[in-house]
Amino acid sequence: MPSSLLSPRTRGLAVLALVVLLLPLALRNTYYYEVAILVGLNAIVCVGLNLLIGYAGQISLGHAGFFGLGAYVSAILTARYGWPPLAAMLAAVAGVAMLGYLVGRPILRLRGHYLAMATLGMGIIISIVIATEDRLTGGPDGMQVPPLALAGFVLAGERTWYWVVGALLLGSVWLAQNLIDSPQGRALRALHTSEIGAEVCGIDSARHKVRVFVISTIYAAFAGALAAHYAGFITPGKVTFFHSIELVTMVVFGGLASTFGAVVGAAVLTTLPQALTLFKDYEMVVFGAVMMLTMIFMPKGLVPTIARRLHAAGR
Amino acid sequence: MATRHVLVAILSLWLASAHAQEPIRIGSFLAATGGAAFLGDPEQKTLEMYVEKLNAAGGVLGRKLVLVAYDSAGDAEKARTFAKRLIEQDKVDLIVGGSTTGETMAAVPLVEQAGVPFISLAGAVVIVEPVKKWVFKTPHTDRMACEKIFLDMRARGATRVALISGAGGFDKSMRAECLKVSKNHGIEIVADETYGAADTDMTAQLTKIRQNTQVQAILNAGFGQGPAIVTRNYRQIGISVPLYQSHGVASKEYIKLAGDAAEGVRLPAAALLVAEKLADGDPQKTVVALYTREYTGRFKSDVSTFGGHAYDGLMLAVEAIRKAGSTDKAKVRDALESLKGYVGTGGIVNLSPSDHMGLDLSAFRMLEIRKGDWTLVK
Amino acid sequence: MSAPFLQFLLAGLTIGAIYALVALGFSIIYNASQVINFAQGEFVMIGGMATVSLAGAGWPLPAAIAGAVLLAAAIGLALEKLAVDTARKAPVVTLIIITIGASILLRGAAAILWDKNVHALAAFSGDAPLNIGGATIVPQSLWVVGTALAIVVVLSLFFGRTLLGKALLATSHNRVAAQLVGINVRHVLLASFGISAALGAIAGALVAPITFTSWDIGVMLGLKGFAAAILGGMGSGPGAVLGGLVLGIAEAMGAGYVSSAYKDAIAFVGILAVLFFLPGGLLGRRSADRV
Numbered sequence: 001m002p003s004s005l006l007s008p009r010t011r012g013l014a015v016l017a018l019v020v021l022l023l024p025l026a027l028r029n030t031y032y033y034e035v036a037i038l039v040g041l042n043a044i045v046c047v048g049l050n051l052l053i054g055y056a057g058q059i060s061l062g063h064a065g066f067f068g069l070g071a072y073v074s075a076i077l078t079a080r081y082g083w084p085p086l087a088a089m090l091a092a093v094a095g096v097a098m099l100g101y102l103v104g105r106p107i108l109r110l111r112g113h114y115l116a117m118a119t120l121g122m123g124i125i126i127s128i129v130i131a132t133e134d135r136l137t138g139g140p141d142g143m144q145v146p147p148l149a150l151a152g153f154v155l156a157g158e159r160t161w162y163w164v165v166g167a168l169l170l171g172s173v174w175l176a177q178n179l180i181d182s183p184q185g186r187a188l189r190a191l192h193t194s195e196i197g198a199e200v201c202g203i204d205s206a207r208h209k210v211r212v213f214v215i216s217t218i219y220a221a222f223a224g225a226l227a228a229h230y231a232g233f234i235t236p237g238k239v240t241f242f243h244s245i246e247l248v249t250m251v252v253f254g255g256l257a258s259t260f261g262a263v264v265g266a267a268v269l270t271t272l273p274q275a276l277t278l279f280k281d282y283e284m285v286v287f288g289a290v291m292m293l294t295m296i297f298m299p300k301g302l303v304p305t306i307a308r309r310l311h312a313a314g315r
Numbered sequence: 316m317a318t319r320h321v322l323v324a325i326l327s328l329w330l331a332s333a334h335a336q337e338p339i340r341i342g343s344f345l346a347a348t349g350g351a352a353f354l355g356d357p358e359q360k361t362l363e364m365y366v367e368k369l370n371a372a373g374g375v376l377g378r379k380l381v382l383v384a385y386d387s388a389g390d391a392e393k394a395r396t397f398a399k400r401l402i403e404q405d406k407v408d409l410i411v412g413g414s415t416t417g418e419t420m421a422a423v424p425l426v427e428q429a430g431v432p433f434i435s436l437a438g439a440v441v442i443v444e445p446v447k448k449w450v451f452k453t454p455h456t457d458r459m460a461c462e463k464i465f466l467d468m469r470a471r472g473a474t475r476v477a478l479i480s481g482a483g484g485f486d487k488s489m490r491a492e493c494l495k496v497s498k499n500h501g502i503e504i505v506a507d508e509t510y511g512a513a514d515t516d517m518t519a520q521l522t523k524i525r526q527n528t529q530v531q532a533i534l535n536a537g538f539g540q541g542p543a544i545v546t547r548n549y550r551q552i553g554i555s556v557p558l559y560q561s562h563g564v565a566s567k568e569y570i571k572l573a574g575d576a577a578e579g580v581r582l583p584a585a586a587l588l589v590a591e592k593l594a595d596g597d598p599q600k601t602v603v604a605l606y607t608r609e610y611t612g613r614f615k616s617d618v619s620t621f622g623g624h625a626y627d628g629l630m631l632a633v634e635a636i637r638k639a640g641s642t643d644k645a646k647v648r649d650a651l652e653s654l655k656g657y658v659g660t661g662g663i664v665n666l667s668p669s670d671h672m673g674l675d676l677s678a679f680r681m682l683e684i685r686k687g688d689w690t691l692v693k
Numbered sequence: 694m695s696a697p698f699l700q701f702l703l704a705g706l707t708i709g710a711i712y713a714l715v716a717l718g719f720s721i722i723y724n725a726s727q728v729i730n731f732a733q734g735e736f737v738m739i740g741g742m743a744t745v746s747l748a749g750a751g752w753p754l755p756a757a758i759a760g761a762v763l764l765a766a767a768i769g770l771a772l773e774k775l776a777v778d779t780a781r782k783a784p785v786v787t788l789i790i791i792t793i794g795a796s797i798l799l800r801g802a803a804a805i806l807w808d809k810n811v812h813a814l815a816a817f818s819g820d821a822p823l824n825i826g827g828a829t830i831v832p833q834s835l836w837v838v839g840t841a842l843a844i845v846v847v848l849s850l851f852f853g854r855t856l857l858g859k860a861l862l863a864t865s866h867n868r869v870a871a872q873l874v875g876i877n878v879r880h881v882l883l884a885s886f887g888i889s890a891a892l893g894a895i896a897g898a899l900v901a902p903i904t905f906t907s908w909d910i911g912v913m914l915g916l917k918g919f920a921a922a923i924l925g926g927m928g929s930g931p932g933a934v935l936g937g938l939v940l941g942i943a944e945a946m947g948a949g950y951v952s953s954a955y956k957d958a959i960a961f962v963g964i965l966a967v968l969f970f971l972p973g974g975l976l977g978r979r980s981a982d983r984v
Contacts, residue, residue: 284801
């Protein structure tokens with residue numbers, strides 16, 4: 001088959017689909033499925049965040065806030081107001097997207113560290129509101145969330161959710177890649193290289209930045225709502241700025257401007273703490289050391305570095 | 316020649332041990348690091364030490380105990396994942412853990428579904444109310460703490476109370492319980508201030524309370540370093556009405572941090588803290604004195620009620636396993652429910668199908684801090 | 694001035710001075726390298742914890758503080774040499790992740806080396822509250838504000854009068870130009886980490902008698918220090934100090950007059966508002982970008 005038919009993009013997606021299909025052979029019990037599902041959910045958020053950080057060159061240190069809002073809005077609408085879960089999820093994602101649009105415009109006028117601070121501040125404000133309004137959100141101890149039901153069929157059990165999340169992850173990656181290869185995507189990359197240069201070419205940078213920001217919040221809110229209904233329980237622990245930093249770390253770790261890098265980064269940094277429990281007291285030290293060493297020796301992130309080595313080796 | 320004999324000896328010993336009895340697996344997820352390490356650290360030390368001691372004394376039902384413990388760092392998500400790991404992967408017989416309410420509640424649906432007895436070490440009343448089939452707890456509830464404090468306040472003639480609490484789960488839960496039961500005890504809450512989990516200065520909130528001339532007593536529902544800072548600030552700006560703390564600060568750490576400012580502060584706590592001061596006829600004296608001696612001897616640090624709750628949890632579990640004669644989960648659960656008159660560090664425990672905690676208000680003693688030490692209030 | 698207002702103001706000034714010191718640490722490293730050192734809060738933690746443990750081992754207080762500051766400075770230098778310098782060709786985002794990894798590692802190491810408990814340090818000159826116009830402060834507050842002032846003066850002398858200080862300033866204005874005039878920017882970067890670490894440690898030791906110290910106290914202080922540095926304009930020394938004081942006072946006033954539950958949210962909304970009108974922070978340089 002001519003190699004041009006299987007472009008890198010399709011190849012990557014095919015590999016991911018293969019992994020999703022074959023992974024259950026290695027998953028021995030529901031605990032393993034749980035970790036796989038968590039990886040999938042984090043990966044969805046990271047794919048969206050990578051569009052913002054890797055391609056558009058912006059930064060957000062508050063994305064856990066959008067993840068949490070998606071989760072809590074969906075949880076509150078189903079648990080306290082009796083909405084059907086699917087409608088609640090859609091409403092949550094739409095609501096967060098609208099919020100993302102409203103705050104995106106003023107916030108994205110900032111650059112670099114100021115933008116980082118603004119997003120950080122926003123994430124923190126969201127987490128404070130969620131933790132304080134305990135009558136609505138259950139406060140720091142969290143609240144129960146009804147499971148997701150589609151036309152009478154209740155989605156429960158790790159195996160079912162594995163396929164749901166796997167399919168949604170593939171869909172998210174495909175969408176992201178479509179965006180990257182579209183004129184929008186090229187405009188974003190131009191923006192990243194030089195905002196002024198892009199504007200000179202007639203690209204409305206503000207509009208594009210806000211658009212990709214909103215898209216990344218949609219990814220985050222969607223994953224958040226899924227996470228809430230899957231776990232049946234949600235606490236503000238997922239809305240902290242620690243989690244925001246974790247998400248950014250996953251994206252950078254896996255490789256900026258690489259959608260598959262985002263997935264790999266999410267996979268590694270979600271499973272690593274589970275694997276490191278054998279170090280007991282030394283878990284944090286080892287985790288920090290692993291992060292530092294990987295970034296020092298693979299500054300562009302895992303996937304681009306490995307891809308480059310393979311490419312060089314293949315020559 | 317000798318080498319071959321040694322090899323044979325080693326091989327036969329190894330084979331023999333492979334035929335030995337299946338160990339009893341006790342699972343645990345504790346907040347050993349993170350914001351609640353205050354709780355999880357003594358809990359972990361206690362569990363490790365007593366599993367060792369029980370094994371040295373021959374184990375339970377002739378079987379060795381194995382403790383599988385994970386650090387959930389006060390994070391409910393991690394707690395959930397570890398609970399699942401304990402149930403599915405490590406196949407534990409029973410779980411003693413869950414340092415905070417958030418972590419406990421995240422694991423509750425899992426143990427209920429899998430049918431594994433779970434003894435929680437967290438405080439909020441919501442853990443056992445409504446009663447859940449497989450979930451028990453050893454610490455006194457926050458509602459009991461409110462009631463004990465309100466009774467003492469009334470006895471001193473104070474009925475209008477200012478509440479000050481932090482942002483954590485324990486703080487918010489206790490605050491809500493206190494607001495709920497205040498009317499039943501003739502108490503009126505006239506001020507309600509809060510502070511953040513990592514806040515370092517509460518003079519602003521306390522100044523507002525001081526300005527409120529109605530206030531006759533202050534109740535600080537919190538744990539960690541917040542209450543110590545509240546206590547210092549309270550002394551610094553010269554408030555004269557009495558200050559009550561919660562059982563969340565029931566450890567010498569609080570006195571060390573608050574220093575002289577803690578003089579005269581009252582709080583409800585388990586008898587464990589005043590082991591040497593208990594009357595000789597006190598039913599808890601033997602248990603708490605022994606635990607205090609063993610814990611301080613091994614770890615060279617003061618006992619805290621949190622470690623005591625872990626001790627009670629483990630001992631209740633062992634009692635139930637002995638009574639059930641096996642580690643069959645349903646039998647152990649039934650045995651737990653039938654335990655009566657167990658003397659623990661937290662009080663005398665009487666479990667039943669409708670009461671999965673088993674303590675009443677007498678299990679709480681009212682303590683006052685004098686000269687840097689706990690004293691019993693008669 | 695009413696007594697409660699004065700009380701809030703004094704509380705805000707005390708914590709604001711600490712934020713200012715941490716913010717200065719961020720600014721100095723940023724100036725030399727464009728890197729945000731997320732491990733800055735951990736230097737504050739090391740300052741406090743090391744002082745507590747040295748003092749507990751019998752060292753006299755000034756020696757304990759000096760020892761803690763030296764330890765923090767050494768760790769800062771090691772961090773720069775082993776991690777940041779080795780990865781100096783990496784994009785800025787990667788360097789930031791490296792410092793995040795370093796902060797996790799330092800926290801984990803602190804939990805093992807010391808413990809997970811909260812510790813108090815004895816106040817430098819006693820606990821007897823001082824009455825000022827109806828408001829009270831502890832003497833330690835005076836130490837905090839006074840030392841912070843002294844440090845700001847020393848730093849401005851350092852940057853204005855010494856060769857190393859001027860080299861640091863030159864690097865922050867234009868790295869290439871600085872290299873062209875013979876400044877070893879790698880040494881400058883090393884020095885910046887050492888100085889920031891020392892600053893953080895001093896702040897940690899100063900504030901431990903008031904706020905207590907523990908293995909994870911660096912997180913919140915680091916975050917607030919970062920916010921203060923941005924508020925004042927990242928890279929501006931006076932901006933860092935101003936940002937710190939404004940943040941501290943805003944928090945105290947928010948708690949006192951609006952809502953104690955939302956005081957942090959109020960402070961952050963305030964920061965966002967400032968950034969909206971002044972995208973470079975209060976005293977931020979209006980930099981010109983080369984197109």
